[in-house]
Amino acid sequence: MAALTPLADPRTAERVAAKLHSTGTHWPSQLFRAVLAFCLLFALMVLGVLLIDVVSGGWPVLNGRLGSFLSEGVRTRSDSAGVFQGLRGTFWIAVCVAVIAFPMGVGAAIYLEEYATPSKLTRAIDLSIRNLAGVPSVVYGILGFTIFVKLADGFFPGSMSDHNGNTTLAGGVTLAVLALPIVIITSAEAIRAVPRALREAGYGLGATKWEVVRHHVLPYAAPGILTGTLLSMARAIGEAAPLILVGAQRGRLGLRTGFFDLSQLGEKFTAMPIVITEFATRPGTEWQHLTAAAIVVLLVFVLLANAAAILLRNRFERRRGGE
Amino acid sequence: MTTAFERPTVEMFQMSPGRRRVERAVRVLLFGAAASALLISASIVASLVGEAWTFISNVPLELLWSDQWAPRFDQYDMKTLLVGSLIVTGVAMAVAGPIGFGAAVFLSEYAGGRVRKVLKPILEILAGIPSVVLGFFALTWISPNVVKTVFGGGSTFNLLAAGIGVGLLTIPLMASISEDALRSVPDSLREASAGLGARKVTTTVRIVVPAAVSGLVAATIVSVSRALGETMVVFIAAGGGGNSAQFTTNPLDPGSTMTAAMAAQASGTDNVAGAGFAFQSLFFVGLVLFVLTLFLNLAADRFVRRVRQAY
Numbered sequence: 001m002a003a004l005t006p007l008a009d010p011r012t013a014e015r016v017a018a019k020l021h022s023t024g025t026h027w028p029s030q031l032f033r034a035v036l037a038f039c040l041l042f043a044l045m046v047l048g049v050l051l052i053d054v055v056s057g058g059w060p061v062l063n064g065r066l067g068s069f070l071s072e073g074v075r076t077r078s079d080s081a082g083v084f085q086g087l088r089g090t091f092w093i094a095v096c097v098a099v100i101a102f103p104m105g106v107g108a109a110i111y112l113e114e115y116a117t118p119s120k121l122t123r124a125i126d127l128s129i130r131n132l133a134g135v136p137s138v139v140y141g142i143l144g145f146t147i148f149v150k151l152a153d154g155f156f157p158g159s160m161s162d163h164n165g166n167t168t169l170a171g172g173v174t175l176a177v178l179a180l181p182i183v184i185i186t187s188a189e190a191i192r193a194v195p196r197a198l199r200e201a202g203y204g205l206g207a208t209k210w211e212v213v214r215h216h217v218l219p220y221a222a223p224g225i226l227t228g229t230l231l232s233m234a235r236a237i238g239e240a241a242p243l244i245l246v247g248a249q250r251g252r253l254g255l256r257t258g259f260f261d262l263s264q265l266g267e268k269f270t271a272m273p274i275v276i277t278e279f280a281t282r283p284g285t286e287w288q289h290l291t292a293a294a295i296v297v298l299l300v301f302v303l304l305a306n307a308a309a310i311l312l313r314n315r316f317e318r319r320r321g322g323e
Numbered sequence: 324m325t326t327a328f329e330r331p332t333v334e335m336f337q338m339s340p341g342r343r344r345v346e347r348a349v350r351v352l353l354f355g356a357a358a359s360a361l362l363i364s365a366s367i368v369a370s371l372v373g374e375a376w377t378f379i380s381n382v383p384l385e386l387l388w389s390d391q392w393a394p395r396f397d398q399y400d401m402k403t404l405l406v407g408s409l410i411v412t413g414v415a416m417a418v419a420g421p422i423g424f425g426a427a428v429f430l431s432e433y434a435g436g437r438v439r440k441v442l443k444p445i446l447e448i449l450a451g452i453p454s455v456v457l458g459f460f461a462l463t464w465i466s467p468n469v470v471k472t473v474f475g476g477g478s479t480f481n482l483l484a485a486g487i488g489v490g491l492l493t494i495p496l497m498a499s500i501s502e503d504a505l506r507s508v509p510d511s512l513r514e515a516s517a518g519l520g521a522r523k524v525t526t527t528v529r530i531v532v533p534a535a536v537s538g539l540v541a542a543t544i545v546s547v548s549r550a551l552g553e554t555m556v557v558f559i560a561a562g563g564g565g566n567s568a569q570f571t572t573n574p575l576d577p578g579s580t581m582t583a584a585m586a587a588q589a590s591g592t593d594n595v596a597g598a599g600f601a602f603q604s605l606f607f608v609g610l611v612l613f614v615l616t617l618f619l620n621l622a623a624d625r626f627v628r629r630v631r632q633a634y
Contacts, residue, residue, distance in 0.1 A: 032524045033433055039425025043498075044445050046491050050452070053464050107356030115353060125357050127624075128364040134545070134620035135613065136552025138582045139367060141589065142609045146370035177363055184360070208342055210349045231451070238453025241554035241582065245589040273455045273555070280459045280559050288463060295456050306451040310444045 054299070057292030069293060074275060078286035083294050086275035088259050089168060089248070090237050090301075093271055096172025097179050097236045102229050105183025109225075112184070113191040114213055133181040141245025144174030149246055166247030168269040174242050179232040186228025190221040223316035230309035234302045240273035248274040272298040367613070375610040378603035392584055393567035394601035403570040404608065407482060408580040410572070411557055414486025415493055415550040420543060422490075423497025427542075430498070431505035432527050450495035458559030461488030466560065474575060480562030483574040488556040497546040504538020505531060541626035548619040552612065554582035566590070581612045 055062075061069055072082030108129070116122040148170040194217050202212035218225075244250075249270045270278075276298065279291040338346070382399060392403040426446065430439055466484035474483070508531050516526040532539070562568075562577030566587045571578050579587065588605045 026522065029522055029524045032527075033429075036425045036429035036433060039422045040429050040442055040445070042422055043426060043449050043494055044442075046494075047445060047449050047452075049464070050456070050460050053460060054456070057463070104356045104359060107353045108360065111350075111353035111357040115350060116357070125360055129360045130624060131617060131620055132360060132364060132367075134548055134552075134616060134623075135367065136554070136582060136616055138552070138554050138585050139371070139609055139613050139616075141585070142606065143363070143367050143370050145589070146374075147366055180363070181360070184357075208338060208346050210346050234451050238451075238455070240453070240455045241558075241586050244586045247589075250590065273453055276455045276459065277555065277559060280455070280462065291459055295459060298453060299456065302451055302453060303448065306448055310447055314440065 051299075054292045054295050057289060058294075058296045060289050061293035062296060069290075070297070074270065074278065078282075078284070078290060081279075081290060083272065083275050083297060084259075085249075085270050086272040086294065087297070088264060089171070089269040089271035089274075090298075091259065092168045092264055092269070093172045093175055094233060094237050096169065096265075097176045097233055098229075100173060100176035101179040101183050101232065101236075105180050105229070105232075106187050106225055108180075108184045109187035109191055110213055110217075113188050114209065114217065129181050129184050133185060136241075137178060137239055138241045138245065140174055140178045141242035143177065144170060144242055144246040148173045166249075166268055167265065168267060169265040171243050171246045171248060171269055171271065172265070174246050175236040175239055178239065178242060179236045182232040182235065183229055186231065187221070187225045190224025190228065191217060193224065194220045223312055227309045227313045227316075230305045230312070234305035234309070237271075237305075238273055238298065238302050240271075240277055243271055243274055244277075250274060250278045371606055371610040371613060374603045374606035378600050378607040381603075382600050390570045391567060392570075392579060394588060394604045395566060397600070398567075399600075399604050399607075400570060401608075401611070403568050404579060404581045404584050406570070406572060407557075407561075407568065407578040408551055408582075410482045410574050410578070411486040411489055411553075411561070411580050412547060412550045414483055414574060415490035415553075416543070416547060418487055418490025419493035419497045419546055419550070423494045423542070423546065424501050424539070426494070426498040427501035427505060428527060428532070431502045432523070432531060446495040446498050449491070450499075452492070454492060454553060454555040455559065457488045457492050458485075458556040461485055461556055461560035470575070476575060478562075478575065478577050480560065480577040481575050482557075482561045482571075482578045485557045485561035486574065488560055489550050489553045492553060492556065493546045493550050496549055497542055500542035500545055501535075501539055504535040504542060507538065508534045537626045537629040541623040544619050544623040544626065548616045548623070551619070552582060552616055554580075554586050557583040558586050581608050585609055585612075 068080065069082045070087065071084050072080055073084050074086070075081040112122070112126065112129075116125075149166060152167045152170040198216050198220060199212050202216045207215070247268075249268050272294065276291055276294045279287050279294055386397060386399050387401050389398050389400045390403070391398050392400050430443060434442060461484045462480070465487050466479060466481060469487065470481060470484045512530055512534055513526055516530045517523075521529070557580045561579065561583065568577070568579035568584070585605055585608050588601065588608075
């Protein structure tokens with residue numbers, strides 16, 4: 001056995017040993033890590049500053065006259081203006097999104113994941129969904145304005161206002177169409193995550209495709225689908241740009257229909273983001289307070305929907321992880 | 324002797340007619356839901372093209388290249404809007420690009436499972452903040468506290484504040500797509516690098532990031548597309564809500580973008596009696612915006628696909 005050739009430098013071994021046992025800090029590493037952590041912290045700071053700014057700005061109104069702020073309409077006087085019509089419009093828009101985008105989106109996702117076979121048509125559908133998800137929201141406004149508003153004009157003979165088709169329904173359908181691709185994409189992901197074995201067990205017992213989907217795939221994918229739907233709903237109720245194009249009212253608007261009155265679908269409308277825009281573009285600190293207060297009201301709903309979605313997903317991930 | 328075993332027939336294995344009917348009906352319904360995406364895409368194009376064509380074939384072309392966007396006075400300078408969009412998108416990406424990327428690297432390479440679970444929702448909540456809220460924040464907080472302090476001037480309504488606002492909105496999108504790209508890099512690459520004695524920084528910068536580069540490019544493109552399509556922040560914070568804008572290349576000036584110009588134009592839909600083609604200009608701008616974002620989204624899709632093929 002040949003003797004081991006000595007290392008070129010007798011001190012190399014010591015150096016390596018020293019490095020391996022060193023407890024000192026490698027500053028570039030620490031700096032890199034700190035910079036990265038700062039990026040995430042920055043997002044947290046933005047969120048914090050934003051929430052503090054908005055809540056403190058809206059405090060005089062929220063603390064002083066929350067009741068009248070929620071029950072009064074858009075006025076020209078800042079001491080009595082409120083957001084009633086905005087809340088009403090946003091509520092009905094959310095109903096439209098839930099009733100239209102949810103079933104259609106989940107249906108489309110089921111088709112694409114379970115039924116569709118690779119073909120030109122399937123590819124075209126898939127591609128158009130992914131592109132729709134990236135279309136700017138104002139462009140959906142144009143769609144709503146040229147198609148849904150025209151359809152709604154003359155559709156509601158009994159309505160009180162001279163709406164020209166600029167109705168809650170037209171706005172709601174527009175936002176439902178905007179939310180649709182997001183619902184489809186997130187539902188498809190949830191369905192894709194269902195283990196194959198579950199389906200095969202179903203088929204093995206003689207179930208048809210639809211029976212397998214209904215009794216096995218959908219229940220398993222339900223939390224994921226619900227998460228996606230909640231997120232898309234939160235996005236839809238925060239959208240203003242398409243509603244401006246669909247003709248949401250920025251000025252005076254009757255308080256005549258009640259909050260839960262279905263006939264509101266055929267009336268002129270406004271929504272929380274539009275009310276916020278309107279308040280924000282009026283001059284003076286009074287209106288700034290009102291804008292901030294309206295933002296707090298909107299954020300309560302948006303953040304609740306988001307938080308519910310995140311909690312739901314975390315719970316669902318934990319359960320799956322335990323299996 | 325012989326057991327009473329009934330010979331199986333084909334009929335025994337067939338579905339009952341009722342079940343088959345349900346099956347067929349469900350299939351048709353689900354296909355209808357999926358095909359509606361094609362119908363919606365086609366409707367969007369159809370609703371844009373008609374009026375946009377009326378606009379471009381009737382408006383004298385020199386009106387598209389003047390020095391202001393004021394449809395009510397027959398001034399349709401496209402470069403005002405294009406440069407405005409460029410400034411806002413550029414500022415937004417200067418904010419969202421590095422911050423989103425850094426947050427993604429931290430979440431994917433450094434944060435442990437528990438830390439990730441606590442920190443990731445912050446980005447998701449930020450993603451859920453409506454753009455009108457960011458618009459108000461940009462106007463009443465960023466404009467006086469950041470833009471005025473740092474640049475010592477500028478108008479109350481300015482493109483810079485709006486750009487920063489759009490950037491804040493875009494951070495979560497940039498971060499989440501980048502994180503997906505980084506996480507799709509197989510662990511074997513990280514382990515090989517660590518096995519050769521590389522530090523975490525070295526592994527991250529020299530191995531993981533280069534391996535994820537397609538996905539990171541896709542994240543950037545999608546973010547640009549999102550920033551380009553953002554409306555309300557500019558509408559509220561850059562003075563884009565007024566129905567006219569002067570041509571400017573200075574981010575400290577008020578201005579407008581394609582999106583904000585469309586919303587501003589529509590705010591007065593009932594009284595667009597003014598000039599001849601003010602109404603149609605809305606569709607023309609919409610078509611330009613649609614084509615631009617479509618192009619960006621298709622490009623991003625390419626890059627995402629490349630990541631999937633690689634791993």
